[in-house]
Amino acid sequence: MSVHPQFSSIRRRVLAVAVLSSISTIAPAMADVAATDLDQVVVTATRTARTQDQTLAAVTVIDRAEIERLQPASLPDLLTGRAGISLANNGGAGKATSVFLRGTESDHVLVLIDGIKIGSATSGGASLQDIPLEQVERIEIVRGPFSSLYGSEALGGVIQIFTRKPQGSFAPSLSAAIGSEDTQRLSAGIGGRSSDADARGWYAINAAHQDTDGINAYRGTRNFDPDKDGYRNTSLTVQGGWRFNPQWDADVRAFRAEGRNEYDGSANNEADTVQQVIGGRVRYAPGERMKFTLGLGTSADLSENFLNGTYSSTFDTRRRLGSLQGDLGLGDGLLTLGYDWLGDEVHSNTDYARDRRINRGLFGQWQQDFGNQSLQLSARRDDDSQFGGKTTGSLLWGWDFTDALRLSASVGTAFKSPTFNELYYPGYGNPDLGPETSRSVELGLRGEHDWGNWSVNAFDTKIDDMIAFDASLGDFGGPNNIDRARIQGIELVAGTTLADWDLRGSLTWLDPRNDGDNPNRDNVLPRRAKQSGRIDADRRFDRFSVGASVSGAGERYDNLTNTTRMGGYGLADLRAGWAFDEAWSVQASVANVFDKRYETAALYNQPGRTWLLTLRYQPVAH
Template sequence: MKHPLTLAALTLPLAGNLFADTSPTTLDTVVVTATRTATPATESLASVTVIDRAEIERRQSRSVPDLLRGVPGVTVSQNGGAGQVASVSLRGTNSDHVLVLIDGVRIGSATLGTSPLQDIPIEQIERIEVVRGPRSSLYGSEAIGGVIQIFTRRGGGPLAPRLSVGGGSFGTLSASAGLSGGGENGWFDLGANVERTDGIDACDGRPAPYAGCGVFQNDRDGYRNIGVNVRGGYRFSDWASLDLHLLSSQNRTEFDGTIYGGNRSRSEQQVLGGTLTLQPLSPWTLTLSAGHSWDKYRVYFDDEAAGIDDRFIDSFETERDTFSLQNDLNLAPGQMLTLGLDYTRDSVSGTVDYDKDSRDDVGVFGEYQGAFGPTSLTLSLRQDDDEQFGTHATGSAALGYLFANGIQVSASYGTAFKAPAFNDLYYPNYGNPDLDPEQSHSLELGLRGELPLGTIGQGDWELSLYQTDIDDLIAYDSTSYSAANIQSARILGLEASANARILGWDLGSTLTLLDPENDSDDANDGNLLPRRAEQTFQLDLDRAFDRWSFGATLFVSGRRFDDLANSERLAGYSLVDLRAEYAIDASLRLQARLENAFDEDYETAYLYNRPGRAFYLTLRYEPELP
């Protein structure tokens, strides 16, 4: 099996000035998130990383945040171990500046403005596309830093069962099962998984006014996840097909807290959607899609010593309805025009009384993609009409040129915005209904090409330089005791990555250098934005020997600060993960993973612990298809 990875800073001497690609998949991979149309990854003018199912299983990743760690431009911080709240930042922007989609449907909390990526069951994922850079001109609000789209297992082909069981450190147990098939014109996948762990002590609490959880509870904070995926579709003819999908995730999480804020949560995420694709004429493809997502979060307090059993504290619930109509018109070979309309309705409910509990947004967008010999051009424009903040226009332009030696140079510019979350607008004693959307403009320069490895192997590389300026950032204003548009930021970054297969070895690495500067006119001007590492580097090495395969990952993170004042410094750290797999036969594999092999003690959020050395075993059964 081929496992093309990435190769960057430590392996640059192999081919001179090699800064590498984001994609840990094959070169002919097709991506859809960057332009909302199917485009070969090598022809996309956007910075894209694609992680497929083979890569997920090869890396033996246990969660989506774990899988995203090391992707260029991505910063992950987590408030403890498995199942604890994880924040994912793209290109130094805020965690709520990332739009998250599951099979094209928006997910997340409209009150917080973020998505619970730690709760998405990784066993139900077929692939993930990470698009870095502004995408509001295609998707509307939230896509300042980029878009993360998760695709669930689709199925298709002959009937095929699958099964996995595993366990390991911290009392971790997991199991998953599935069945896929569909034949020549249909496809379906049915999957279910369960995982539970005793976890670690999430927070090394300190009394107020210290940061962190604010309390000290010397106990393990467990986690349980139950996931179900149902997806199916049928191609009725060459001009009509239908796809339906449902993903459900139910979670129980323990954390360190108080009788006022709770120390246990029960959450549920569900995504339901369908897509009808029609081709009335050969140059015209019409796509109709609709979706509904739920995000439910309930908080309880439990203290056996005090005789308190799951006392209810709070609840928050978001429901999102989405509808999209998209027309793709092939004007001529290499020339495509896309025209579309999006409708989104957010509704919130729970124990908090918001002045308004729903809002609508209608977005109209257009995109042109053209190829003129070695020159590529992409233009997009969108206008959103939001019930709360009115109309807002965004746009982007990208130009690329492919030289005869295979090196492509590109430049792009884009604007984006983020509508305030319901908490920012209406939360009692904090919200401000007069807030404006957060706005950004970004400039990016890119290079990509193939590694000149001759007869010893093959590979590719990519380098991106960018600057993003964000205005009207929302923060707490101590003078008005409410949320206000009082901050701004300037973010400079470099992303480099490559993949290579050399003499049977799969090598790879990614490098991110980030300068996320607070550009506000206050005491924090010039400081680094919180929880963004200034440098991250990842090196992968894998090799297969007959039935055996072995791999190792080195991840290095530079320092970061936990607060705007930069008074709480989090030191840099290095992690080494080791993995092995033995193919018992063509259908049965035994996997082993040693995480944090050198038992590094580190934090990605102040006072919140991260797991030490851990060992996991997984047995996977999946018959080899003819």
């Protein structure tokens, strides 16, 4: 089997970074230019820095400490059971994984890496399974309609992934792991920051590699092959920034992950994949209450597909993005005005009738506190070269009626542009498609107490003009804006410390229904579980730590007719760690302890009991 030349190149870069990370004589490097500490604020819900208790939207934040404590096998495993999230995976590590946020479609969630939109313009989804957790510093999940700030796709919400930043003047890191299914992992990084009275800078370089034999992904009859379906991923992140003076700062970043995936159940059974993000920002703050940000970037979702080693197809999506945003403090409020530009291009051996389009978006937002009440009002106009214009808006309100309790309410609209496959795929696409649209209302209650915190959110979302197969089109049918859905749900999140145990949990009750005038009306939308949740419990004993997680989901259906049922399941994971030195630690985890057999997509297997042993070097940041 031939290997793409780019794979050998990036392996050499990984080795170079691993060597560099072991050299302790490297001079202290540059400092973080970020004006705010991301450990204390949320930026995705407003496109501005707000502390978590100020944020009006329903938000889940996962930081680096939690990632290392939970020891998940992948990014999808980390998201499993979180409030509002259902996942469907096609057979284990590296296989196609769909994320359904608040019951909306898998392409109704906007995914960003460091502020840059990722995903495929042909299929519509983002390949979260190809984002290695060793490259992730923090994840913000904002639930609800946010097209009024971001444009297309944010019907269910936004997931923003922040890559790793330095935590000290010199911050090396190294980890190595082995596990079941002949899993091997290696990561290395260096980074740092320095500061003086006039200028500050920072840099970070992180590389990671993982390889696993995997499991037999598929047990159906289409291209059935009972062998194990392996996965390999090699990634590199390089970034840095500099604050020139109190008014000006800039940063640049590049992330690339290259994968080799084996799979079954499709017309192909192997793929070379690339996820790439390159971007930079310049910020100008002429005063304490005025800031302007210019951002430019590109992202790529590249895939070459093979059948038994023979080349079959190419589907490459490339995006170019630009953004100009101004934040102006006026009185007791904050006015944000911005302009976004996005160009999509598709390169494929499949001949699309059109292979590029441009979207321009103009948006504004007002945030203000009125005593114990808060307001967030936003509106946006998008102009798409394919279907024309779309206007969206949202209003969020919060009332701190006691020192510990906040009541919130919101209304919002959102839209999703059709994909290039839906528009132009030969013999199938419909160029007359318009965007899918939604209207949502939400009511929430949040508590912050000495003993812990909790929140409950209830929502109702109606989606119109959903794209579905229309048999009346052409000779063989095709996609059309003919469907509707109504999704109602309740999310509960809580955290506390009890007898020195750190306890966190989330539960979601969902009713995602087909609301169209068709034979499937009132059926449950496919691959969404009506009940899901997780509980995490962790405790430290000086240098030792132990923990457990329990996650589960109710039954779901794999098709629109609700005739293919997948049973509910519950999983238990165990973990332990030992910091035997200030800088060195060893961790061990066992996932699916009871070897539960279950499905999230019909006929696709899930891993049974697995284990992972990790050695980690990470000096205390200074």
